[in-house]
Amino acid sequence: MRTRVLKGLGLSMLLAVVAVAARADSGVGDDRHLALKESSPTADSTVAVAPKQIRLLFTLAPKAGTTSIRLMTADSTLIATQKPAEAPDDGTVVLTTLDNPLTPGSYLVVWRTLADDGHAVSGEFKFGFQPATARVP
Numbered sequence: 001m002r003t004r005v006l007k008g009l010g011l012s013m014l015l016a017v018v019a020v021a022a023r024a025d026s027g028v029g030d031d032r033h034l035a036l037k038e039s040s041p042t043a044d045s046t047v048a049v050a051p052k053q054i055r056l057l058f059t060l061a062p063k064a065g066t067t068s069i070r071l072m073t074a075d076s077t078l079i080a081t082q083k084p085a086e087a088p089d090d091g092t093v094v095l096t097t098l099d100n101p102l103t104p105g106s107y108l109v110v111w112r113t114l115a116d117d118g119h120a121v122s123g124e125f126k127f128g129f130q131p132a133t134a135r136v137p
């Protein structure tokens, strides 16, 4: 009887430790970890004017020169862009300029960067480009 109680207590303590570890790992609400804060175009938006650049705004400045930004069509065709660069006035902004005007369609942005503490962070988001004149009223 006594051992059973102790075993039960051991298991709940283990679960509590796992729960705390999982929470610490998620980084939610932890502003020491770099994350994507905003982007232009905005994730899941449809823009009426063709974007000339893809801009990423992070919660912290990534390590200079470590950010990659890949722009792809919905069928994963890579679109030519310049090497990403930090905005001259703001290290938390990394942008890339498109080589050619974007045609209407759905696009995927895939990014990857290194935080100052060496952690790799990556993500992706979609946006659409639909010229205003082509919109159904």
Ligand SMILES: [Cu+2]
Pocket: 032, 033, 034, 115, 117, 119
């Ligand atoms: Cu970190």
